[in-house]
Amino acid sequence: MTTIEIDHTSRWFGNVVAVNDVSMTIGPGVTGLLGPNGAGKSTLINMMAGFLEPSTGTVTLDSEPIWRNEGVYRSIGIVPEREGMYDFLTGREFVVANAELHGLGDAAAREALATVEMEYAQDRRIATYSKGMRQRVKMASALVHHPSVLLLDEPFNGMDPRQRMQLMELLRRMGAEGRTVLFSSHILEEVEQLASHIEVVVAGRHAASGDFRKIRRLMTDRPHRYLVRSSDDRALAAALIADPSTAGIEVDSTEGALLIQAVDFGRFTTLLPEVARAHGIRLLTVSPSDESLESVFSYLVAA
Template identity: 35%
Template sequence: MSGDRQTIEVSHLTKRYGTVTAVRDLTFTVAPGVVTGFLGPNGAGKTTTMRLLTGLASPTSGTATIGGQPYRQLRRPSSTVGAVFDASAFHPGHTARDHLRVYAAMGGYPDSRVSDLLELLGLTDAADRRTRGFSTGMRQRLNLATALLGDPRVLLLDEPSNGLDPEGMLWLRGFLRRLADEGRTVLISSHVLNEVQQLVDDVVVIRNGELVAAGPWSRLAGPPAVLVQSPDADRLTAVLRAGGPTGHPPQVEATDSGRLRVHGLDAPGIAELAAAHQLRVHELVTENASLEQLFLHLTIDKAAVT
């Protein structure tokens, strides 16, 4: 396995199909050593961008490179990039072993690589079963095995968690983490945001073909809020909005559960302020933003209906 660290770089990428602009002046970087989630509403341009990265489509303008080179200029693409876009791209009459042997022969890889990957992906017992009988989760594992035939430094995976049960999700999290820890560049697209949150370090969020946000998702989500349960909620709200202990008023909103959600002041600060004004507090809970909340905040109001 090569020790090269390959970075994905998309720069001012635009793709038009007639009068439709699928991707518009898109710029982002995907770094090695982390798992990056590629997120956006349906029709946002994720699939088009993946196709541009892998040479399945040509950009109208701009560039999409892997390790500084367009995909079509890579000497042996499958040893640099492993890509999975279709979870059902198997001949129904082929066994898992047959399928991997075909792709190994196409890439010039030995049969021993097939056996290694069947074991690595937990498919040894199913190796000689026909793929028509595979569950969605088993298909996902076979997809990953196919992508890894060339031991690539870059993985582009479309919806890799679809069809996985909780045990399968736990396995996938650990597997992708190990790949990233080896210095590989891992980009995954998904709609299952609660699962993606446990998979990814960074996110790239697009809407209508344009970049909305990119970076570590925890930083993009901002500092946590605090949920407050108080029988003196109205008075506490007034005290908080009067400026708080720093003179900068936190944001306070009422929730459907009757608690207050406070942004801009941590739990100890709220407790001290309430005590100073002899206000009762029954509960303080720090609430970290979820990836789903971040995604909706960035896309819901402006997402195109598809």
């Protein structure tokens, strides 16, 4: 059970505070790290990888400090957003070089290249690779020593749909094996499909943590939106709008449903079935319409 612990950690560059008093725990499974551009995601990943020293606070792996700890580095694989590659090398030479840094040889490099399906291009120079191929060979380099922790900064950039699906399946498999996988992405649909847990940073601060649907339900200060279909939408709307838990109701003729804004989540979820029963109305569909990751992220960023 490999766990990264970030405890009241800040990092500044001159007068610029990139990460401000962040605490979070990254455990086994797949975690998505979300935030707008400039929120501090790359800085956090670089501190978790041992590339940056925290200005204050600690970043540890299983209670061991990560900064300047060679023993810990052997447990971590990193796929940085920035290239930093040697274009004159072939893909195989690049991965072999990283294998040798870990005391491994050609066999480990071959296995890693096979894992990301890059054998067909392993003897071509990296200078000839597409963006997606470069991403995959970076992934092979990060996996060559079978790390228990994998950190990926925008790993899907430049990948075509097939490559993206292959990488998503690989990360799912690694998370299911009990490895600790953290990835940042600005494509919310990918995070929604892949991550069982999210961490959100906004302007260098930790904004939220957990399953995004649970986060939405905890945001009691934001109206909750529901799509409701019933046997008598107009009668149901008339009965609900009289209660203070309901802020507004629209009849959506294209959906054949009511769009309801509830300002008191707890009261509304009790009220809806009671009102339907009292008026002899059958509820056909009751679905939250704002529990997508995109909605949750928009709320958090605007908060």
